[in-house]
């Protein structure tokens with residue numbers, strides 16, 4: 001039995017269909033969050049599998065309904081393990097990987113290799129050799145050195161590798177500098193403005209070991225409105241037209257990257273993915289006409305927008321500390337070792353007390369982690385009801401860029417991960433043990 005939850009404004013930050021049961025506990029994917037914390041321990045990362053699948057479908061439908069020749073490639077860096085790779089595969093998406101590690105996880109569940117795209121600014125020779133050998137779908141080439149390496153590795157194997165060129169259109173998406181990638185001063189891609197993109201394209205067309213299928217850009221993340229995509233499309237399509245005129249280059253594929261935002265707090269209000277789909281597709285269609293170009297296959301690479309809202313972090317409250325007139329700290333049993341985003345990007349979050357989810361907020365608290373850094377603050381000045389040691393805090397929108405960026409700082413074992421699905425919970429990654437912390441050490 002789930003109570004009406006309209007008066008809990010933070011609930012919509014949690015996976016769809018989250019609620020509050022008769023015991024006053026938060027439910028995620030039909031499971032009682034407090035019971036999950038007791039059964040699997042904390043910190044615990046809980047993913048609602050239906051929500052993950054829904055987000056995959058949402059992107060596929062929003063883009064394909066308006067532009068049938070489109071492919072959604074989930075950006076694995078946002079969150080990947082075997083269970084997630086299976087969800088993405090079963091929903092029919094492609095996958096962006098940036099390392100041999102992500103490639104290996106995908107292949108461990110037999111993710112179709114032709115649907116895998118390989119990104120990165122310094123792909124290692126062994127990473128390229130292995131992925132080319134395995135017939136990876138695309139290498140998204142970042143620089144000249146890599147272009148030549150891909151060519152020679154493919155020719156050595158009597159192959160011709162399909163590639164895209166990653167371009168920097170010099171469009172600022174106005175997001176955090178650490179996650180801004182499409183500007184001139186970026187370690188990623190070939191700048192268009194300096195002429196380096198053209199030089200690379202001319203060379204790529206002449207190489208026998210690569211087949212240049214198209215162009216790629218990724219501006220940064222998260223991008224709060226559609227305008228940067230529209231500006232970047234104008235720059236890139238003009239470039240494509242010029243390259244058609246000069247070198248008879250056909251752009252069979254165009255990737256617009258990822259960067260679609262999600263709400264982390266009740267203040268965050270962003271357009272729905274459908275608004276981005278509409279803006280990207282209508283801008284692209286107009287620019288194709290204007291530049292007399294044939295419609296390419298459209299590739300879209302959402303990461304955060306697929307996995308963030310599906311994931312909830314559960315922590316147990318320990319120390320409570322009040323500095324009168326200054327601050328009230330609520331300390332939890334995880335922190336920057338499982339979620340580095342607040343200290344790294346100044347990211348903001350909110351929380352509910354999972355075992356008293358409908359209670360009124362009564363005070364302003366700062367939620368601190370247990371790591372030995374003053375900067376290990378998960379949430380500053382948030383509103384919570386009365387909190388006592390042993391309570392379980394549930395932090396929404398933790399499904400992207402938390403676990404993948406986690407560390408063993410302070411010799412902290414990484415959390416377990418559970419997938420919940422219509423009332424059932426299954427562990428998809430075990431909690432690291434103390435043994436895991438020194439298993440590779442030699443005394």
Ligand SMILES: Cc1ncc(COP(=O)(O)O)c(C=O)c1O
Nearest residue numbers: 075218221258259301302303304
């Ligand atoms: C090339 C590329 N594509 C897609 C993404 C995914 O971005 P987001 O998770 O914001 O959608 C990234 C993230 O850094 C990226 O580098």
